[in-house]
Amino acid sequence: MGRWRDGYGKLIVHGSRNGAAVSVPLEIAASYRARTKGLLGRDGVDGVMLLSPANSVHTFRMRIPIDVAYLDRRLTVIAVRTMRPGRLGLPRLRARHVLEAEAGAMEGWGLEVGVRVEVATR
Numbered sequence: 001m002g003r004w005r006d007g008y009g010k011l012i013v014h015g016s017r018n019g020a021a022v023s024v025p026l027e028i029a030a031s032y033r034a035r036t037k038g039l040l041g042r043d044g045v046d047g048v049m050l051l052s053p054a055n056s057v058h059t060f061r062m063r064i065p066i067d068v069a070y071l072d073r074r075l076t077v078i079a080v081r082t083m084r085p086g087r088l089g090l091p092r093l094r095a096r097h098v099l100e101a102e103a104g105a106m107e108g109w110g111l112e113v114g115v116r117v118e119v120a121t122r
Contacts, residue, residue: 004030004052009121011048011099013109022109024048024101026119039066039100048101050119055095058088065103069111070095077115080106 011026025047029035035051040061051057057068062085070079070092078094082103099111111117 004028004050004119004121006031006034007121009119011050012118012120013111014116014118015110015114024109026050028052028119028121039064045100045102048099048105050097050099052097054098055093056089056091057083057098057100059083059085060088062086067099067101067103067106067111069099069106071097071099071117075117075119077111077113077117080112 005028007028009026009028011024013022013024027047027049029038029049029051035054038051038057039045039049043063059066065082065084068081068083068089069077072078072094073096079092081089083089
């Protein structure tokens with residue numbers, strides 16, 4: 001866990017409400033350049049973006065509101081927030097990774113505090 005490269009894969013959400021694991025298309029932003037860009041300038045995202053390492057995000061120059069999930073080192077969700085464009089998120093001390101998706105998407109995947117996720121790379 002933890003040392004990924006920029007690229008693509010799947011995010012597997014374990015322990016969703018119906019008990020089945022949910023698989024979501026994943027874009028990994030692990031380099032400084034990719035993390036800095038994140039979802040800036042996009043009108044949407046197909047699935048979810050993982051920023052790693054990261055413990056906070058901002059939505060300056062974003063076009064859409066986003067869901068943000070903060071993950072600890074074991075990939076357990078410690079907080080989920082929806083952020084409108086032009087906001088600065090406070091750093092989460094225990095967070096090691098951040099997930100970003102279109103607002104409302106994470107609820108549909110059952111991504112909530114206490115849920116563990118898995119990153120499957122290609």
